[in-house]
Amino acid sequence: MVQHNRVRVKAPASIANLGPLFDLAALAIDYAYDVVEVEVVEELGDGIRVDVEAAGAPSGEANTAYTAAYKILEYLGETLHLRIRVVKGVPPRMGMGGSGASAAAAAYAVNLLLGEPFTKEELVKFAGEAEAVAAGTPHYDNVAASLLGGLVILLDRSRPWVARLNIPEDVYIILFIPKREVVKVPPGKGKTEVMREVLPREIPLATSIAWMEKALALTLGLQLDPYTALKAANYGGPVEEARSKLIPGYAEAKREALEAGALAFNISGAGPTLFAIVREGDEDEVARRVAKILEKHWGELETRVVNIDREGARITSE
Ligand SMILES: Nc1ncnc2c1ncn2[C@@H]1O[C@H](COP(=O)(O)OP(=O)(O)OP(=O)(O)O)[C@@H](O)[C@H]1O
């Protein structure tokens, strides 16, 4: 049953993986937001129409906002005609969950229009399925963070079942975002596809134990000793090892970040954006020193100190 005719929602960018939690977690950040406006219209040829304001993201069915909306209507057996406008704030293909932010905002908006039949946790399923149009297969990490805010982990990807963990208020994230293409992507391939193709298919038992140890330290440890736990985000295991080879200056930048006082340094999602986690007071030093290194390798870049977005998808008047 329709409760409103039009809603405007925003959802934040996110950092998937956060080191050891590959494909299992993401952190919402206030760097940028996708804004999605959904309006119920009387009649429209094909049911749902999606227009995008910004370059680099597709209109129509290829947009994750379309599938997120479609999946909800299909599940409920609703035959509404929707007009969806996506205003991209999250830059596409930079490793900050751009397609997930649109899917999360669209799912949240359609849910509001329908009188909130689902909780945010339940919306993760629809928004994550929509990621298949961007990445080939569904994935739930970025959308979970964009919907719920904060650090969200997937406890079961098939349902999906999610948990939200607390991170102290005096922790900041520094983003290092290249302004040119630093990861070479062959024509016809997507950046995430390339970054997944380089991953090892099998890993030794000892590596998987070391990996689990870091994943547990980061998740369970957050409740015991959060600053020590956040240091575990420095470990990306075989994923970081394989991907970092494709990111110029990575090893040098990481060394510098840790020497300058960062708790952790790693790749944001599938890259190329890199991130550091710092405690309040350390942000200027880490930002300045790491940017200086990366500038040598990347040329111009954007360095931004951002906060964790703890709210996730919400109504906006922006
Ligand atoms: N609403 C959308 N916004 C951005 N990209 C979209 C959207 N819908 C579909 N896509 C497609 O998704 C792909 C890029 O996805 P995305 O922007 O999430 O990459 P990313 O931010 O680098 O991902 P990640 O953080 O997961 O590494 C592009 O091929 C783009 O065409």
Ligand SMILES: N[C@@H](CCO)C(=O)O
């Ligand atoms: N977890 C995903 C995020 C990118 O979509 C990856 O790292 O490949």
